[in-house]
Each structure stands twice: as structure tokens, then as C-alpha cells.
Amino acid sequence: MTQLALGMLAVVLAAPVPVLLGRARFLTQVPRAAVVLWQAVAVAAVLAALGAGLAFAFALVTPHGRPGGLDLGAPRILAHLVVLAFTAVVAARLGWALASHAHGVRAMRRRHRELVDLLADGGSSAGSMTADPAQVRVLGEPVPLAYCVPARGAHRVVLSTGTLRELGAGELAAVLAHERAHVRARHDLVVELFTAMWIAFPHGVRSADALRHVRTLIELLADDAARQVAGAVPMARALVRLADARRESPGVALGAAPDATADALLRLDRLAADLSPHRALAAGVYAAAAAVFVLPTAMLALPWLVHALEVLR
Amino acid sequence: MAMGELERDVMMQLWAADSPRSVREVHAALAAERDLAYTTVMTVLDRLARKQLVTRSQDGRAYRYSPAYSRDELAAQAMASALHDAGTDRDAALLRFVDSVSPAEAATLRAALDQVERARSTKTSRPAPARRRRRSDSR
Numbered sequence: 001m002t003q004l005a006l007g008m009l010a011v012v013l014a015a016p017v018p019v020l021l022g023r024a025r026f027l028t029q030v031p032r033a034a035v036v037l038w039q040a041v042a043v044a045a046v047l048a049a050l051g052a053g054l055a056f057a058f059a060l061v062t063p064h065g066r067p068g069g070l071d072l073g074a075p076r077i078l079a080h081l082v083v084l085a086f087t088a089v090v091a092a093r094l095g096w097a098l099a100s101h102a103h104g105v106r107a108m109r110r111r112h113r114e115l116v117d118l119l120a121d122g123g124s125s126a127g128s129m130t131a132d133p134a135q136v137r138v139l140g141e142p143v144p145l146a147y148c149v150p151a152r153g154a155h156r157v158v159l160s161t162g163t164l165r166e167l168g169a170g171e172l173a174a175v176l177a178h179e180r181a182h183v184r185a186r187h188d189l190v191v192e193l194f195t196a197m198w199i200a201f202p203h204g205v206r207s208a209d210a211l212r213h214v215r216t217l218i219e220l221l222a223d224d225a226a227r228q229v230a231g232a233v234p235m236a237r238a239l240v241r242l243a244d245a246r247r248e249s250p251g252v253a254l255g256a257a258p259d260a261t262a263d264a265l266l267r268l269d270r271l272a273a274d275l276s277p278h279r280a281l282a283a284g285v286y287a288a289a290a291a292v293f294v295l296p297t298a299m300l301a302l303p304w305l306v307h308a309l310e311v312l313r
Numbered sequence: 314m315a316m317g318e319l320e321r322d323v324m325m326q327l328w329a330a331d332s333p334r335s336v337r338e339v340h341a342a343l344a345a346e347r348d349l350a351y352t353t354v355m356t357v358l359d360r361l362a363r364k365q366l367v368t369r370s371q372d373g374r375a376y377r378y379s380p381a382y383s384r385d386e387l388a389a390q391a392m393a394s395a396l397h398d399a400g401t402d403r404d405a406a407l408l409r410f411v412d413s414v415s416p417a418e419a420a421t422l423r424a425a426l427d428q429v430e431r432a433r434s435t436k437t438s439r440p441a442p443a444r445r446r447r448r449s450d451s452r
Contacts, residue, residue, distance in 0.1 A: 192405055
């Protein structure tokens with residue numbers, strides 16, 4: 001029974017739950033807790049799926065439903081090993097996706113860092129505006145650019161001359177504070193986890209929803225940090241100016257995400273409102289995250305615990 | 314950081330040159346402006362070669378170096394990854410401040426910005442959120 005329950009839990013956590021979380025607008029009120037909840041759901045889905053495989057494998061050799069009552073006939077052993085092997089393959093596939101994605105992303109970042117270090121204008125005017133001028137690079141490009149290249153101890157915040165032309169001092173401060181918030185909180189690791197999970201799951205099963213929503217949530221978090229440094233209005237102005245970058249360079253095929261406008265509107269909504277901690281809501285979301293995370297482990301361990309108690313009695 | 318600057322200066326020399334340069338030539342050009350060891354230039358060129366930013370060719374007993382790409386080509390490479398379309402795994406390499414939108418969508422955003430400015434201006438008389446509240450909500 002454990003394997004069935006865990007299997008259903010894995011399916012529920014993999015499909016309907018992310019859809020529901022994606023629709024829950026209240027989660028954008030507590031972005032940090034929401035990011036934690038998304039991660040808990042993702043990790044729990046994986047644990048439940050792997051747990052279902054393990055439980056099924058053991059159920060095959062314990063037909064009486066008791067961990068103690070072993071049946072070691074050859075066909076059962078064989079089936080047990082097949083299921084175990086399948087579970088191991090699923091785990092390995094996920095592990096491989098995480099490792100190879102992490103490696104690939106780091107290689108791309110390193111290459112990009114080398115390029116911007118070589119290409120950056122010397123003695124940038126943005127350098128004086130920031131606490132860590134060594135990490136800011138200004139490319140001599142008319143297209144407004146603003147992004148960070150995350151890396152532990154070697155990150156870069158990249159702007160272009162187009163960005164400096166487009167933004168006032170307050171707005172520039174907001175952009176820098178926003179990017180530094182990403183760097184400081186290692187938001188890249190969260191994005192990496194969800195990207196790797198997206199890669200690991202087979203086409204047809206996977207959905208980019210979790211990745212997309214988590215990306216939006218980390219932008220909200222970085223906006224929150226930026227408004228405390230530079231104010232909500234400069235942050236909002238910088239957002240709108242840079243989103244409208246194509247106006248200045250219609251020839252450039254700028255990467256446009258399908259949800260770019262919806263995301264920007266959500267961020268502007270949050271900037272229009274007062275920052276409020278929504279403590280009760282956050283606590284509830286954290287509690288949900290903890291429960292979701294513990295659930296598959298508890299379900300896997302429960303029958304064994306029950307059995308152990310019976311034996312002891 | 315010093316190494317990064319040196320790499321940039323060495324690349325500038327190679328880009329400005331019309332033919333492959335030896336370590337000695339690069340060193341001579343750079344040492345005219347500052348105190349710089351020959352071996353440092355050698356190390357920098359070696360690093361650049363490992364990064365595949367310069368190519369090395371044997372000339373007698375010495376190596377000659379030339380840029381693997383023109384500055385414009387490197388700029389195009391950087392721009393290509395900076396502006397890469399969203400929605401692929403490659404996208405996770407960089408965290409962009411905001412994705413760009415079409416002119417029509419930009420008008421929508423500007424209208425929303427007006428609302429932000431109005432909302433915030435009516436709230437300027439209110440005290441700023443307390444420090445402890447800020448920390449709890451966003452970091």
C-alpha cells in the first residue's frame with residue numbers, strides 16, 4: 001500500500017499541485033516563503049517517486065505486507081531487482097541532469113565573464129555608484145542591457161552604455177541593488193534546481209510552470225531589495241524603461257519571454273503597494289512547505305515503524 | 314582583478330596589431346607605459362590561449378600570438394548570450410533585470426508605471442516601513 005500512496009503523492013505533487021500553486025496569486029505576497037514551498041514540492045515529488053519505487057521493490061519480496069515476512073522465491077527476487085534498477089535509473093537520471101546542467105551553466109558563465117571582462121569600457125561611470133565597482137562591467141552597446149552573471153566570489157553585474165543613457169541615477173541604483181540581491185541570495189541556485197528538474201523529466205510529463213513561477217518570485221524578491229535601497233518608484237521606472245528596450249534598437253532580436261509583460265505587471269503591482277510582511281500568510285506557507293517535504297519520508301518510514309513497534313511489543 | 318586588466322590590455326595590443334606578435338613584442342609595447350615583467354606577459358598570453366581567446370603559432374623557437382576573434386566578434390558573442398531567447402536551459406546562465414516587451418506591451422507597462430507613481434506619491438506622507446519589517450519581507 002505504501003508504494004501506491006507514494007506513487008499517487010508523486011503524481012499529485014508533479015502535476016496538479018504546481019498548477020494550483022501557479023494560480024495562487026496570494027503566493028506572490030510572500031515571495032520568499034513561496035520559493036521555499038515550490039522547492040519543497042519539487043523535492044518531495046522526487047522523494048515520493050523514488051520512495052514509491054523502493055516500497056514497491058520491497059513489497060514484491062514481502063507479500064504478506066510485513067517487512068518481516070520475506071518471500072525469497074526466484075521470480076520475486078528478479079522482479080524486486082528490476083524495480084530497484086528502474087528506481088536507480090530514475091535517480092541517476094535526475095542526478096546526472098543536476099550535475100551536467102550545473103557544469104554547463106558554470107562553463108557558460110565563466111565564458112561570458114571572460115568576454116565582458118575583455119570588452120568592458122575602462123573606468124565606467126557606473127563603477128563609482130556601487131559598493132563593489134570591481135564587479136560591474138559596462139559594455140559599449142547601444143542596446144540597454146542589465147543582468148548579472150552569478151558565480152560564487154566572481155559574479156559580474158553587466159550594464160551597457162545604452163542602459164546608462166536610458167536611466168537616471170536613482171534608477172541605476174535600483175538596477176544595481178536588484179542584481180546584487182540576486183547575487184547575494186544565490187537566486188541562481190534556485191533557478192538551476194528547477195531548470196535541471198525540467199531537463200530531467202521526460203517530454204510530455206514535465207512542465208515549465210514551476211521554473212517560470214520561481215523565476216518570477218525571485219524577481220519580486222530582488223525588487224523588494226532594490227526598493228529599499230533606491231525606492232519603489234525608481235525601481236518601477238527602471239523596470240519599464242528597460243523592458244521597452246526594443247524601442248531604441250528595433251534591429252536587435254532581444255530575447256522576449258512569452259510572459260514578459262505579465263511578469264512586469266506583477267512586479268509593478270507589488271511596487272505600487274506598501275511592503276508588508278504578511279506574517280501569518282508566510283508562516284502558513286512555510287508550514288505547508290515543511291509538511292510537504294516531510295510527507296513522503298514519513299509515508300515510507302511509517303509501515304516499518306509500525307512493524308518495529310509490533311515486534312517490540 | 315589586475316590579471317583581468319592585463320588580459321584586456323594584451324588583447325588590445327593584439328587587436329591593434331596587423332600581424333601575429335611575439336611575447337617580446339607585446340611586452341615591449343606594454344612595458345613602455347608601465348613596469349611589467351616579461352614572464353607576466355608570457356603568463357597572460359598563456360592564459361588567453363587556454364581560454365581560446367588567442368591562437369598560437371610556432372615561429373622558429375618562439376610563439377607568435379594573434380587574436381582568435383576580432384573585438385566585434387567577441388562583442389557579438391557576448392550580446393548573443395546576453396540577449397538569448399528565454400525558455401531554454403541556456404537561459405539559466407544569466408539573470409536578466411527584465412525581459413523586453415513589444416511596443417504595444419510597453420504602453421501597458423507605462424500605464425502601470427503611472428499607477429505606481431500615483432500610488433507611491435499619495436503615500437509619501439506616511440512613515441517609511443520600520444527596519445524590522447523590511448528585513449522580514451525581502452532580502
